[in-house]
Amino acid sequence: MARSRRERDRRRSPTAARHADAIRLALMEVAPAGLKKSRLTAVTELSRSQIVRGLAAYHELAGEKGWPPLPWSFKAGYHFCEDAVELEAWERDWAEVKSTQITSVINGILARHARLFPKSRWVAYFSAQMNAVQSSLDMIAHPRNQ
Incomplete structure (x- = not known):
């Protein structure tokens, strides 16, 4: 059964959504290149656990807000992709x-x-x-x- 938007929003903390936005902004600055997790923590000044929660929130918010997909690769790390x-x-x-x-x-x-x-x-x-x-x-x- 699909969850309503209100249920998803209640489950996702506003802090995680802010972390997702910080990740998005950091990646926009280096696009089309990407950032590995260690660089992402340095650039955003978020902890590793905040990065993990922010990435999870990013994947949820991306569909709602029309953000580009965010895959990970060994070569580029996390990067925007439309290929x-x-x-x-x-x-x-x-x-x-x-x-x-x-x-x-x-x-x-x-x-x-x-x-x-x-x-x-x-x-x-x-x-x-x-x-x-x-x-x-x-x-x-x-x-x-x-």
């Missing part, structure tokens, strides 16, 4: 990471729970949902028709 090929590659990498994380949850948590309670409706439901999400992410990360 479809680069964004697709970054999204596939993201989907692969999430698919791996969900596979770990399925194998490390749900499988043991299912062994303890093999007739549990909750475990069956949760396992089915997690397997569906993992399968979808795997299809995004590794499409068959390229």
Whole structure:
């Protein structure tokens, strides 16, 4: 179920939104180049944890405010991107990471729970949902028709 804008705004702190804006402004100054996290902390004068919260808030706010996508790469660090090929590659990498994380949850948590309670409706439901999400992410990360 989708969250309403008011629910998202309540969950996101105004401080995190300010950190996101500071990150956006810092990256605008160096665009099209990017900044790695250590440089981002120096330029914005935010702590590492504030950068992490600011980046999370940036990704939420970007869609609402029309800000450009903000992928990360080893070469450029965090940078604005409007190149479809680069964004697709970054999204596939993201989907692969999430698919791996969900596979770990399925194998490390749900499988043991299912062994303890093999007739549990909750475990069956949760396992089915997690397997569906993992399968979808795997299809995004590794499409068959390229």
